[in-house]
Amino acid sequence: MSIWTAPTVTAPVDATVELPGSKSITNRALILAALAEGPSVVRGTLRSRDANLMLDAISALGATVRIDPADPTTVSIEPLPAAPSARDADIDCGLAGTVMRFLPPVAALTSGRVHFDGDEQARSRPLDTVLDALRDLGVDIDGSALPFTLTATGSVRGGEVTIDASASSQFVSGLLLSAARFDSGVLVRHVGDRVPSTPHIDMTIEMLTTAGVAVSTESNSSWRVDPGPIRAVDWVVEPDLSNAAAFLAAAAATGGRITVPRWPATTTQPGARIADVLARMGCTVELLDGELTVRGPDRLTAIEIDLSDIGELTPTIAALCALADGESVLSGIAHLRGHETDRLAALTTEINRLGGDCAETPDGLHIRPRALHGGRWESYADHRMATAGALIGLVVDDVTVDDIETTQKTLPDFPGQWRAMLDQARHEQTGLDS
Numbered sequence: 237m238s239i240w241t242a243p244t245v246t247a248p249v250d251a252t253v254e255l256p257g258s259k260s261i262t263n264r265a266l267i268l269a270a271l272a273e274g275p276s277v278v279r280g281t282l283r284s285r286d287a288n289l290m291l292d293a294i295s296a297l298g299a300t301v302r303i304d305p306a307d308p309t310t311v312s313i314e315p316l317p318a319a320p321s322a323r324d325a326d327i328d329c330g331l332a333g334t335v336m337r338f339l340p341p342v343a344a345l346t347s348g349r350v351h352f353d354g355d356e357q358a359r360s361r362p363l364d365t366v367l368d369a370l371r372d373l374g375v376d377i378d379g380s381a382l383p384f385t386l387t388a389t390g391s392v393r394g395g396e397v398t399i400d401a402s403a404s405s406q407f408v409s410g411l412l413l414s415a416a417r418f419d420s421g422v423l424v425r426h427v428g429d430r431v432p433s434t435p436h437i438d439m440t441i442e443m444l445t446t447a448g449v450a451v452s453t454e455s456n457s458s459w460r461v462d463p464g465p466i467r468a469v470d471w472v473v474e475p476d477l478s479n480a481a482a483f484l485a486a487a488a489a490t491g492g493r494i495t496v497p498r499w500p501a502t503t504t505q506p507g508a509r510i511a512d513v514l515a516r517m518g519c520t521v522e523l524l525d526g527e528l529t530v531r532g533p534d535r536l537t538a539i540e541i542d543l544s545d546i547g548e549l550t551p552t553i554a555a556l557c558a559l560a561d562g563e564s565v566l567s568g569i570a571h572l573r574g575h576e577t578d579r580l581a582a583l584t585t586e587i588n589r590l591g592g593d594c595a596e597t598p599d600g601l602h603i604r605p606r607a608l609h610g611g612r613w614e615s616y617a618d619h620r621m622a623t624a625g626a627l628i629g630l631v632v633d634d635v636t637v638d639d640i641e642t643t644q645k646t647l648p649d650f651p652g653q654w655r656a657m658l659d660q661a662r663h664e665q666t667g668l669d670s
């Protein structure tokens with residue numbers, strides 16, 4: 237684990253940044269490919285830790301994965317055998333919510349004992365909802381959190397199940413993604429507080445529909461999947477817009493310009509909403525010919541915003557709020573206490589350690605303006621905490637971020653990309669490009 241000195245800008249950033257594939261789309265495409273009726277191809281596959289863990293996991297369950305040697309983002313997948321012979325498997329979930337919540341229903345369709353474990357921090361992430369639901373649907377599972385063992389019999393009865401998904405939308409997505417392969421499909425009813433990150437459920441529904449699955453939203457809080465085949469698809473993964481947020485925020489923080497090519501015209505990725513958030517904070521945002529350009533203001537405006545739908549953008553937005561004029565109020569994100577780390581506690585501790593003024597509320601953060609100074613920014617094994625530290629370090633001297641490698645969860649080379657972003661501005665200023 238290394239300590240990384242965050243580079244500080246000497247001039248506003250001015251760069252074009254290409255993002256690798258979306259984690260959320262990649263890991264859904266891999267699940268659907270593993271369960272499809274024939275071979276699929278996933279192009280633009282994210283090759284970060286979360287996606288590589290998913291590739292390893294579907295291989296361990298019996299899918300055949302072939303990586304194109306000329307382009308490791310092109311992955312061909314032969315699905316799990318239709319009539320699985322008994323085999324035991326070990327699944328490493330790392331710290332990936334998508335792996336620990338999407339894979340157990342897939343494992344239940346195989347045959348044999350499947351042991352799941354992950355990083356130390358993953359053992360305290362909420363998982364009981366999905367495991368209890370599978371038990372209700374007839375699956376034998378011996379625990380309520382990582383580690384646990386699932387004993388699969390080759391089929392899942394399916395049917396109606398009531399869950400409380402207020403801790404994570406991934407509980408709903410995980411059940412829906414595999415349910416077409418359950419004998420009776422599934423009807424998932426949510427009972428409890430508001431489900432967070434609902435655009436991610438829309439993403440699940442859209443991808444299931446593309447794969448020919450009959451899926452419907454019965455109300456705001458219940459979803460049905462009919463039993464039937466999952467069609468093999470040639471998936472093309474969009475760039476990761478939640479990771480784009482950290483780079484676009486660099487324009488906001490420094491009064492510079494960042495352009496992200498291949499910005500989808502329409503998308504279910506909640507990360508797309510960073511454009512509106514940055515506009516509300518005073519940035520100029522322009523989508524032209526499939527490229528999103530953000531230009532930062534002289535001074536950032538504070539923001540009051542409900543982030544329930546876009547919780548994974550919170551560390552980036554909170555870092556900007558710590559640099560903004562006025563008091564920001566971020567709400568609707570109590571569930572972030574069960575993300576990679578307790579993000580509300582982590583952001584509060586780290587912003588305040590640098591001299592800022594951040595306070596936790598029951599469902600979010602209050603951030604007031606106060607001059608920041610250099611110091612250590614801890615990552616808590618959380619990729620988005622690490623990128624938030626890098627963002628503050630752009631404009632505050634002497635910020636060090638520990639465990640920058642944790643960004644590999646969803647970005648293959650964050651430090652390299654961050655450096656390249658800064659180098660583009662330097663080249664343009666000194667004319668080295670011409």
Ligand SMILES: O=C(O)C1=C[C@@H](OP(=O)(O)O)[C@@H](O)[C@H](O)C1
Nearest residue numbers: 260404405406432433436547548
């Ligand atoms: O389904 C997905 O791909 C995701 C759903 C969200 O999880 P929560 O609903 O737990 O916030 C999001 O924060 C996570 O990064 C990815």
Ligand SMILES: C=C(OP(=O)(O)O)C(=O)O
Nearest residue numbers: 331332333334548575576
């Ligand atoms: C919450 C996140 O990840 P996960 O998929 O592990 O839940 C995230 O990436 O911000």
